[in-house]
Amino acid sequence: MKAIAFAVMIAVGGVGVSSLADLTQNRPDPVVDGTSTTIAFDVGTRRYNGTDLQAAQALWAVCAATVSGDTTAPAAGPDGAFTVSVSPAIGTNGRKRLLGCLQDSTLDRVQGHVVSVASSD
Amino acid sequence: MNARLIRTLLGAATLAASGAYTFVYLYRWEWNRALMSAAIFIAAEVAVMGSLLSHRLKVLNQRLDAREAAPPAPAEHTTRLERIRTSAPPARAPFAWLTRPDQMNVFVPVLMGAGVLLSGVAWVVERLARATVSPVAERGLASQLDGLALPAQGFATAESAPLDLLRGPVGRRT
Known part of the structure; x- marks a missing residue:
């Protein structure tokens, strides 16, 4: 009985570690020229020494480094969200890295929230 | 519900939630949150x-206290213990001759x-x-040091030749 439990534990542990490694592994995404990705995000600040636009610019300056390609500066939209674009379009792994950076506690007193991500051909 | 049960449930819930969210944040590439969640997991584990x-x-302490406060053993128990002690085989003594001082005159x-x-x-x-x-x-x-021996006639000679300067000390040996 103990041997069976041990074997099951080893199997579950192995599958779990392998799955987690697969999910968190960084891989290059295929690059398609002429495409772009537009990301809209808003920022929430608490006692931040600056405006929301400055917070968005600071956050984007940090997180733009997680993807490759040309990026634009955050532009404020009518709904309070900030829009940036990356060309060529980012893939699944790049999207995961970028959203993780924007929504993580990357900057003190600034919290990002991604509203939408859209890729165009 | 006693306090211990509440404490156990709270600890188990914290462990499960923080451990699960560590992996969720790792999957989402939110490293700062994953680190914080892992720190909470370790704190809850401790x-x-x-x-x-x-x-x-506490259980061990209570057991020791109960043993000290227990009444002395009854007479039957003492008799049984004495019988076991008297009927036990004698202890083995390795090197038995060394235990008797009168035979040390052999050993020395x-x-x-x-x-x-x-x-x-x-x-x-x-x-x-x-x-x-x-x-x-x-x-x-001594044979290896033969090569380091000084030349028998010395490095300098009385006669000078035109090429002595180029030959150096060895060249002037002749």
Whole structure:
């Protein structure tokens, strides 16, 4: 009985570690020229020494480094969200890295929230 | 619900939630949140382990207190214990002859005789080695140092030749 439990534990542990490694592994995404990705995000600040636009610019300056390609500066939209674009379009792994950076506690007193991500051909 | 149950449930829930969210944040590439969640998991683990160890120590303490406060053993128990002790086989004594001091006169001469014999063998070996060894190492070293010996006639000569300056000290040897 103990041997069976041990074997099951080893199997579950192995599958779990392998799955987690697969999910968190960084891989290059295929690059398609002429495409772009537009990301809209808003920022929430608490006692931040600056405006929301400055917070968005600071956050984007940090997180733009997680993807490759040309990026634009955050532009404020009518709904309070900030829009940036990356060309060529980012893939699944790049999207995961970028959203993780924007929504993580990357900057003190600034919290990002991604509203939408859209890729165009 | 007693406090211990609440504490256990709270600890288990914290452990499960923080452990699960560590992996969720890792999957989402939110490293700062994953680190914070892992720190909470470790803190909860330490708290749960401390609680468990404290409970175990309390149980042991209560058991010792109960044993000290227990009444003395009844007469039947004492009689039974005495019977077991009297019927037990005698303890084995290895090297039994050493336990009797009157037989030490055997042991000491044997030890002294062995010491004398070993000293004699060592003396013979030492003499044999001194008689047969030769200074091979020193001879080898002397032959290797032959190349460093100074020239017999010295480095400088009385006669000067035009090429002496180019030959250097070795060239002027002749």
